[in-house]
Amino acid sequence: MSDWELNRIQSQPLSLDALLAGSARSDCGALAIFAGTVRDHHQGRAVVSLSYSAYAKLAEKLIREIEQEIAERHGVAVCRVVHRVGELAIGDTAILALARGAHRAETFAALRALVEAVKQRAPIWKEEFYADGSSAFVAGCALVTPEDAPPAESRLHCLPSHAQVETEVEEPIEILGEPY
Amino acid sequence: MRVRVECCGASGRLAGAAQLDVELPEGADVRALFARLGERSAEFAALLESCACARGDALVHRATPLADGDQLALLPPVAGG
Numbered sequence: 246m247s248d249w250e251l252n253r254i255q256s257q258p259l260s261l262d263a264l265l266a267g268s269a270r271s272d273c274g275a276l277a278i279f280a281g282t283v284r285d286h287h288q289g290r291a292v293v294s295l296s297y298s299a300y301a302k303l304a305e306k307l308i309r310e311i312e313q314e315i316a317e318r319h320g321v322a323v324c325r326v327v328h329r330v331g332e333l334a335i336g337d338t339a340i341l342a343l344a345r346g347a348h349r350a351e352t353f354a355a356l357r358a359l360v361e362a363v364k365q366r367a368p369i370w371k372e373e374f375y376a377d378g379s380s381a382f383v384a385g386c387a388l389v390t391p392e393d394a395p396p397a398e399s400r401l402h403c404l405p406s407h408a409q410v411e412t413e414v415e416e417p418i419e420i421l422g423e424p425y
Numbered sequence: 426m427r428v429r430v431e432c433c434g435a436s437g438r439l440a441g442a443a444q445l446d447v448e449l450p451e452g453a454d455v456r457a458l459f460a461r462l463g464e465r466s467a468e469f470a471a472l473l474e475s476c477a478c479a480r481g482d483a484l485v486h487r488a489t490p491l492a493d494g495d496q497l498a499l500l501p502p503v504a505g506g
Binding site: 281297298299300302303305306328339340360363364365366367368369370371372382383384385386387388389390391392393 | 431433434435438475476477479481482483484485486487488498500501502503504505506
């Protein structure tokens with residue numbers, strides 16, 4: 246499967262083989278892979294399942310842009326990310342990310358930056374379902390166009406999102422990349 | 426004019442619908458759309474403060490003029506991974 250044919254947003258279980266396909270490079274001595282799986286707890290609450298949704302038109306484009314941006318910034322040859330949407334059970338894979346570079350240092354760094362950037366900038370939402378029958382959308386990062394960003398702000402910050410059933414507010418997390 | 430708004434994430438739950446059709450005066454921009462949507466409830470208005478807006482595969486800023494038939498998306502703070 247070519248890089249372009251690989252959908253970044255997928256409603257079926259993610260395949261590591263599909264992520265790896267066609268990514269091998271003879272000039273790369275390092276391959277780093279990250280898998281994010283569904284955890285059974287969040288902030289002390291028992292989680293029984295998750296539901297991910299995405300605005301796919303923009304997410305597909307943005308994830309490809311993030312891959313290119315991170316590859317250039319860290320000097321690695323290949324970055325790829327696929328993200329699952331739909332209902333996920335505990336242990337299911339929600340995200341797979343891959344980086345290939347000449348050496349391990351920049352490849353590890355690229356992989357970490359890649360995952361962070363997708364979590365903070367791709368239009369994807371996560372709703373947690375708890376053991377007590379309630380649910381909540383997980384706090385996230387506000388997307389801001391350059392035109393709407395406050396002039397004094399040189400970096401964006403994650404903002405607490407709206408929690409639908411029971412509010413859980415996470416501490417703000419700085420986005421270390423360029424303002425989006 | 427009329428625009429269609431896809432309500433993503435928590436905004437869909439708050440709106441009680443996956444999409445909304447909104448009537449706006451000619452020449453309205455995204456800011457005017459958000460003001461109209463905020464009339465639905467104080468809770469929705471609060472969420473809108475941290476929402477972005479997309480048209481097709483691009484984010485649009487608050488001063489972007491809208492046109493009849495536009496298909497937009499309301500994007501609350503994101504939390505993938």
